[in-house]
Amino acid sequence: MNRLLTLLGCSLLAATAYAQQAPVPPATPQYRPAYHFTPAAHWMNDPNGMVYHQGTYHLFFQYYPDGMTWGPMHWGHATSPDMLSWKEQPIALYPDSLGYIFSGSAVVDANNTAGFGKGALVAIFTHHDPKGEKASTDKYQNQSLAYSLDAGKTWKKYAQNPVLKNPGIKDFRDPKVSWNEATKKWVMTLATLDRITFYSSPNLKDWTKESEFGQKLGAHGGVWECPDLFPLALGGRNYWVLIVNLNPGGPNGGSATQYFVGQFDGHTFTPLNDKTKWADYGPDEYAGVTWANTGNRRLFLGWMSNWEYANQVPTSPWRSAMTIPRELGLRQEGSEIYLTSKPAAELAGLAKGATTIQNVAVKNTVDLTAQLKATADKHKLTLKTAQLGSFELLLGNAAGEELVIGYDKAANQYFIDRSKAGQVGFNAKFAGRATAPRLSPAAGTELTLYFDAASVELFADQGLTTMTDIFFASKPLTTVKLRAAQGVTFQEISNTPLVPKATGKPAVVGQR
Numbered sequence: 001m002n003r004l005l006t007l008l009g010c011s012l013l014a015a016t017a018y019a020q021q022a023p024v025p026p027a028t029p030q031y032r033p034a035y036h037f038t039p040a041a042h043w044m045n046d047p048n049g050m051v052y053h054q055g056t057y058h059l060f061f062q063y064y065p066d067g068m069t070w071g072p073m074h075w076g077h078a079t080s081p082d083m084l085s086w087k088e089q090p091i092a093l094y095p096d097s098l099g100y101i102f103s104g105s106a107v108v109d110a111n112n113t114a115g116f117g118k119g120a121l122v123a124i125f126t127h128h129d130p131k132g133e134k135a136s137t138d139k140y141q142n143q144s145l146a147y148s149l150d151a152g153k154t155w156k157k158y159a160q161n162p163v164l165k166n167p168g169i170k171d172f173r174d175p176k177v178s179w180n181e182a183t184k185k186w187v188m189t190l191a192t193l194d195r196i197t198f199y200s201s202p203n204l205k206d207w208t209k210e211s212e213f214g215q216k217l218g219a220h221g222g223v224w225e226c227p228d229l230f231p232l233a234l235g236g237r238n239y240w241v242l243i244v245n246l247n248p249g250g251p252n253g254g255s256a257t258q259y260f261v262g263q264f265d266g267h268t269f270t271p272l273n274d275k276t277k278w279a280d281y282g283p284d285e286y287a288g289v290t291w292a293n294t295g296n297r298r299l300f301l302g303w304m305s306n307w308e309y310a311n312q313v314p315t316s317p318w319r320s321a322m323t324i325p326r327e328l329g330l331r332q333e334g335s336e337i338y339l340t341s342k343p344a345a346e347l348a349g350l351a352k353g354a355t356t357i358q359n360v361a362v363k364n365t366v367d368l369t370a371q372l373k374a375t376a377d378k379h380k381l382t383l384k385t386a387q388l389g390s391f392e393l394l395l396g397n398a399a400g401e402e403l404v405i406g407y408d409k410a411a412n413q414y415f416i417d418r419s420k421a422g423q424v425g426f427n428a429k430f431a432g433r434a435t436a437p438r439l440s441p442a443a444g445t446e447l448t449l450y451f452d453a454a455s456v457e458l459f460a461d462q463g464l465t466t467m468t469d470i471f472f473a474s475k476p477l478t479t480v481k482l483r484a485a486q487g488v489t490f491q492e493i494s495n496t497p498l499v500p501k502a503t504g505k506p507a508v509v510g511q512r
């Protein structure tokens with residue numbers, strides 16, 4: 001956390017004081033997304049405790065209800081039938097004498113292993129004690145429980161918290177708990193500074209250390225945070241995916257989500273190899289983890305920002321959105337097995353009449369705005385080509401601002417360049433061109449781009465390469481041009497306006 005605070009450029013006390021005193025900047029409704037979750041007001045970071053229960057997706061989140069910058073953490077709460085239209089609920093967990101409520105997970109305790117009640121929702125989170133942090137005890141992050149017996153409406157903290165005490169590791173946090181069928185025990189995947197430590201428990205209260213992973217594997221440009229562990233099948237075989245969020249040290253700077261594919265026997269994680277892989281290469285997906293209790297679907301959601309500049313992004317009266325929900329899978333390319341991310345099927349329900357054009361031969365620059373009936377800044381663009389070559393897709397506005405998304409054949413990279421896409425001056429690290437390797441050897445590709453006011457999410461090659469970027473144009477980017485100096489033919493390009501079922505401002509519930 002010290003590292004985090006250094007990054008934020010302030011001490012905890014200063015952050016709190018600043019947040020309470022800073023005037024709220026003028027509102028920016030133009031940057032409010034329609035189908036991504038944002039709190040009605042104030043600061044948000046990581047998604048927490050995501051659990052599907054009785055037909056409802058629960059999303060909890062790191063929340064500071066008294067300011068627009070990071071401060072003493074609460075668990076905010078929102079619910080949704082489809083992960084796209086959200087209703088903000090009252091705050092679920094408030095800081096207490098053991099500290100702030102940092103990131104964690106939630107499970108359905110179907111068999112009442114913890115004794116809170118059959119089918120109780122149990123949240124497992126990190127208590128971060130700011131007094132201990134100030135005194136540099138190195139034991140100020142401990143794991144605790146809270147439970148709900150009314151389907152997530154109200155929460156009680158367990159009287160004997162914490163349930164897993166810190167052995168003296170400064171960064172000891174973000175428990176992700178899941179039921180392990182092989183051992184018939186709960187497994188906790190915990191971020192412990194520069195590695196993952198696995199614990200097991202029969203009852204969510206008594207935890208036994210099983211093993212450690214990763215001190216010398218993967219990317220280590222910063223602290224390991226917010227892990228996740230889950231099985232996924234490929235070609236009739238079962239694999240385990242270990243997600244490890246990292247801050248800083250991401251492929252385009254700052255925070256990002258890496259993963260390992262391997263085996264987990266209930267005690268130890270063994271990776272297939274030591275290659276570093278990223279669930280999203282863009283600068284603006286972080287702390288991404290998956291929902292509990294979704295059967296065979298593995299659904300992922302991340303925080304759509306980056307610790308490098310999250311506290312300064314020019315939105316008001318809220319700061320930060322989540323990504324769209326993504327369904328994860330595995331795919332083999334050559335001898336490597338990769339994680340794939342695809343927009344969750346629920347997104348199809350937002351589509352309002354696609355405009356499709358065929359056989360578009362692009363040489364130099366063509367303006368497709370009229371043909372694609374491109375008028376919205378909340379829409380999906382798909383581009384299909386049988387022979388991928390270098391090209392640029394230019395999203396522009398009357399102010400001359402431009403977001404450039406494309407593929408560079410020589411480098412075999414996709415890219416998103418937001419350096420001329422509007423406001424960039426709020427932080428020196430914001431402007432720039434983010435790149436991602438193309439992992440597919442196929443001649444052709446299909447590219448899907450989701451735009452929602454101030455963000456773009458790119459999915460290429462059946463989800464092999466994913467990138468998320470936020471941007472803050474002074475007017476909506478509604479013109480669409482394509483440029484390809486060497487020429488590229490797109491067999492199909494389509495533009496689909498996306499209109500959520502429940503539009504308008506999110507309900508202002510649970511604000512103090």
Ligand code: FRU
Nearest residue numbers: 046062073102103225226287
């Ligand atoms: C990741 C993180 C977590 C921590 C939380 C604090 O973004 O630093 O490790 O629990 O944010 O808000």
